[in-house]
Amino acid sequence: MAQEKQILFERDELVRTVNRMAHEIIEQTASPSELVLIGIRSRGVHLARRLARKVEEVAKTAPPVGVIDVTPYRDDRAREQDPRAVGAFEIPVDVDEKTVVLIDDVIFRGRTIRAAMEAVARLGQAKRILVAALVDRGARELPIRADIVGKNIDAGAGRRVNVMLEESDGVDQITVSDW
Amino acid sequence: MSRRNLLSIADLTNDEIEEIFELADAAEKLRADKPAGGRIMATLFYEPSTRTRLSFESAMHRLGGSVISCSDMKSSSTAKGETVADTAKVVSSYADVLVVRHYWDGAVQAMAEHAGVPVINAGDGSHEHPSQTLCDLYTLKREKGRLKGLTVVICGDLKNGRTIHSLVYALARFGASVVTLAANGMELPQYVLERLEREYDYTLAPVATGDLKAVVTETDALYLTPKQPHQLALFTQLDPGLQTRLNTMVSGLRYDAFYMTRKQKERMKEGAAGNSYPTIGSEFLREQRFKNTVVMHPLPRVDELSPEVDQDRRGIYFKQAAYGVPVRMALLKFLFAQNEAKKAGAKKPATWFESPEPLGPQCANPNCITVTEPASARRKFDFLAGGPGGALILRCLYCDHRIKVQLVGHVKSKRYCAYDIALSDTIKNWFTNKELVIFDSIKAAEEIGYEPYKSGPQRNIMDQAAIENAVRDIARQILGDCEDPDRLLVLGIRSKGSYLAQRIAAELAAAQKRKIEIGEIEIYGSGDEIRRLSPADPEAGPLNLKDREIVLVDDVIYTGRTVKNALDIIFRSARPKSVRLAVLIDRGHREVPVKPNYVGKHIPSSERERVRVKLREAEHDEKDKVVIYSIISPVEQQARGLG
Numbered sequence: 087m088a089q090e091k092q093i094l095f096e097r098d099e100l101v102r103t104v105n106r107m108a109h110e111i112i113e114q115t116a117s118p119s120e121l122v123l124i125g126i127r128s129r130g131v132h133l134a135r136r137l138a139r140k141v142e143e144v145a146k147t148a149p150p151v152g153v154i155d156v157t158p159y160r161d162d163r164a165r166e167q168d169p170r171a172v173g174a175f176e177i178p179v180d181v182d183e184k185t186v187v188l189i190d191d192v193i194f195r196g197r198t199i200r201a202a203m204e205a206v207a208r209l210g211q212a213k214r215i216l217v218a219a220l221v222d223r224g225a226r227e228l229p230i231r232a233d234i235v236g237k238n239i240d241a242g243a244g245r246r247v248n249v250m251l252e253e254s255d256g257v258d259q260i261t262v263s264d265w
Numbered sequence: 266m267s268r269r270n271l272l273s274i275a276d277l278t279n280d281e282i283e284e285i286f287e288l289a290d291a292a293e294k295l296r297a298d299k300p301a302g303g304r305i306m307a308t309l310f311y312e313p314s315t316r317t318r319l320s321f322e323s324a325m326h327r328l329g330g331s332v333i334s335c336s337d338m339k340s341s342s343t344a345k346g347e348t349v350a351d352t353a354k355v356v357s358s359y360a361d362v363l364v365v366r367h368y369w370d371g372a373v374q375a376m377a378e379h380a381g382v383p384v385i386n387a388g389d390g391s392h393e394h395p396s397q398t399l400c401d402l403y404t405l406k407r408e409k410g411r412l413k414g415l416t417v418v419i420c421g422d423l424k425n426g427r428t429i430h431s432l433v434y435a436l437a438r439f440g441a442s443v444v445t446l447a448a449n450g451m452e453l454p455q456y457v458l459e460r461l462e463r464e465y466d467y468t469l470a471p472v473a474t475g476d477l478k479a480v481v482t483e484t485d486a487l488y489l490t491p492k493q494p495h496q497l498a499l500f501t502q503l504d505p506g507l508q509t510r511l512n513t514m515v516s517g518l519r520y521d522a523f524y525m526t527r528k529q530k531e532r533m534k535e536g537a538a539g540n541s542y543p544t545i546g547s548e549f550l551r552e553q554r555f556k557n558t559v560v561m562h563p564l565p566r567v568d569e570l571s572p573e574v575d576q577d578r579r580g581i582y583f584k585q586a587a588y589g590v591p592v593r594m595a596l597l598k599f600l601f602a603q604n605e606a607k608k609a610g611a612k613k614p615a616t617w618f619e620s621p622e623p624l625g626p627q628c629a630n631p632n633c634i635t636v637t638e639p640a641s642a643r644r645k646f647d648f649l650a651g652g653p654g655g656a657l658i659l660r661c662l663y664c665d666h667r668i669k670v671q672l673v674g675h676v677k678s679k680r681y682c683a684y685d686i687a688l689s690d691t692i693k694n695w696f697t698n699k700e701l702v703i704f705d706s707i708k709a710a711e712e713i714g715y716e717p718y719k720s721g722p723q724r725n726i727m728d729q730a731a732i733e734n735a736v737r738d739i740a741r742q743i744l745g746d747c748e749d750p751d752r753l754l755v756l757g758i759r760s761k762g763s764y765l766a767q768r769i770a771a772e773l774a775a776a777q778k779r780k781i782e783i784g785e786i787e788i789y790g791s792g793d794e795i796r797r798l799s800p801a802d803p804e805a806g807p808l809n810l811k812d813r814e815i816v817l818v819d820d821v822i823y824t825g826r827t828v829k830n831a832l833d834i835i836f837r838s839a840r841p842k843s844v845r846l847a848v849l850i851d852r853g854h855r856e857v858p859v860k861p862n863y864v865g866k867h868i869p870s871s872e873r874e875r876v877r878v879k880l881r882e883a884e885h886d887e888k889d890k891v892v893i894y895s896i897i898s899p900v901e902q903q904a905r906g907l908g
């Protein structure tokens with residue numbers, strides 16, 4: 087079977103885009119000191135760490151980085167009996183009165199972000215929650231938006247968008263391929 | 266009905282605690298007298314326990330009574346969805362005293378309110394564990410001969426440990442000094458410090474350098490000085506490098522006890538595994554200045570306390586566990602005697618705040634019983650005027666968490682405004698007259714028809730025809746996006762969203778020549794959150810959301826938090842195929858990443874403006890319209906006089 091694979095971003099472009107997103111995050115916040123970045127497992131975490139470094143470089147203040155695994159919150163996973171079975175935050179952060187930026191590699195149907203918002207609410211009362219995604223595929227199933235987007239890709243439901251990052255995949259690259 | 270329970274260590278006066286200790290000293294006599302003969306104790310443990318449960322059960326047997334219990338509350342009717350209130354009512358008729366442990370903060374208090382017999386709290390969430398505190402105090406007193414003037418170092422996880430919270434209150438009351446050495450990120454919660462300050466008359470002040478260089482550096486230490494009587498008490502909150510500090514505590518102060526705690530992993534929202542945690546081993550105790558320092562631990566231990574210490578005469582934690590039985594025997598005997606004599610309890614706030622409206626402030630603690638199971642505990646708050654900076658603070662009567670009041674309203678005039686210190690006398694009056702309403706959000710206030718105090722002139726931005734056009738247009742777009750009209754469900758957010766949902770559904774039904782199912786979702790209620798509006802057939806059963814194409818409808822979208830809450834409610838109940846959002850007005854200022862799919866009209870507005878949608882269904886003899894007006898800030902209001 088012929089595999090169609092198209093490279094959308096190479097390393098330089100990806101790095102430039104992440105840097106631009108960091109600037110947008112700073113712009114959208116009243117004060118960089120109230121920023122909190124939360125990376126969604128697993129590539130969202132690498133992105134969050136990169137964005138945090140860049141924010142620190144530009145704004146001279148390092149935002150705390152939280153790590154969240156939304157699997158227990160995902161609605162497409164079997165329900166736990168115990169409502170307290172949370173365990174979603176691998177690294178919790180203080181979110182009270184903070185501008186929280188949820189970071190993921192790809193935003194698509196919106197279900198991950200919804201689940202992440204619910205998890206953030208358990209940590210405290212955030213002043214604002216923003217979403218930053220390297221790729222926005224559109225085709226949302228929920229009324230959820232990405233505030234900061236690296237690139238919009240209308241790949242169609244039958245195609246797959248792969249974000250690869252050096253930290254986990256050894257290479258910075260975004261590709262679109264057939265399933 | 267003034268039944269004596271033990272829910273918090275504050276339920277007992279110091280004299281009563283001493284009385285219990287005297288009874289515990291004479292435990293052998295209690296064992297011979299069997300004062301609980303013919304009585305039954307029920308143990309309801311919703312969380313695992315070894316020591317607490319066994320020592321309570323052993324204590325009851327030794328007092329001549331008997332014990333019934335449920336081996337696993339999860340497999341009981343709780344699994345069928347019984348509320349804790351109902352469980353308490355039912356079990357009350359089987360037993361003479363209930364001993365309860367629950368994973369929700371305040372759940373045991375809620376059960377006590379519904380039970381017909383005394384209730385003992387054996388640990389509620391991260392809140393309190395008063396019988397453990399009695400054991401701790403008793404151990405200290407037996408080992409040291411007194412409590413007053415002792416210096417106790419409390420180490421480890423001070424945030425999640427419920428035993429710790431009860432213990433520090435009690436130590437403060439008995440005039441012991443407390444040094445807290447919290448593991449990083451596990452400091453005593455602010456509300457515990459505040460309660461110590463307010464109820465036990467301690468003042469928090471920064472430490473004078475020199476005094477305390479012994480223990481910590483200037484910045485991370487807090488002195489807690491009782492105003493009267495004059496005892497030294499000191500509090501420190503530590504940051505990293507904790508172990509070093511623990512190891513380098515210099516003489517100057519005498520330490521009577523180390524109270525070590527385990528990391529409360531089950532109460533953490535994370536794995537937080539890599540964090541440093543202080544440990545105590547025999548090496549540590551070799552130092553001269555600790556020669557009379559006893560080491561306590563509520564057990565179970567993990568690895569913070571080396572087994573080497575077991576051999577040391579100062580390691581008294583197994584003794585501490587052994588004292589659990591005589592102390593609990595004494596406690597049960599005390600409660601039975603008190604309830605026979607119908608003696609009133611130590612303290613109860615005479616007045617508390619309870620919202621006169623169905624909507625009111627919500628406790629900020631997501632694990633509080635008033636949040637997790639509102640049917641069992643109606644929200645009640647201690648009303649604390651004069652918080653920091655003149656803030657108005659509510660303290661949850663179930664879990665002690667605090668919320669700062671932002672918006673207040675007046676139940677008779679149906680008006681609201683932002684809380685401001687200048688209004689405090691007026692607010693106190695309202696509170697006394699039971700006319701005070703407190704809101705978490707403007708949305709909540711307006712949801713039940715409250716208008717802001719003093720508003721600027723209204724401007725019409727949509728008339729009836731414009732609204733009708735917008736509804737028709739939204740319906741057309743919904744049909745365009747809809748994959749399967751049979752699966753469509755129009756879900757209005759109560760109350761104006763529901764009216765609009767019905768109008769939109771009527772348009773859809775006309776265009777499709779078929780019935781469209783309509784539901785309503787209630788964000789601020791405490792009962793059924795989602796219900797069917799049509800077809801209004803009582804036989805139809807609950808609304809099914811699974812795999813539906815839901816169109817959520819609201820009148821105005823502003824911060825987006827209402828929609829976020831609606832999504833949470835929807836996803837708690839089922840997994841829909843999709844949720845799309847329709848609003849009549851989008852006025853901007855989003856605080857959460859929510860975006861409507863269908864918008865009747867975008868209205869750029871300032872945060873000081875209010876947009877109100879007026880609909881025939883809600884406002885009598887009025888035409889549909891949307892108006893916008895400015896509100897006037899509390900300071901201006903105050904200048905003009907309020908009321």
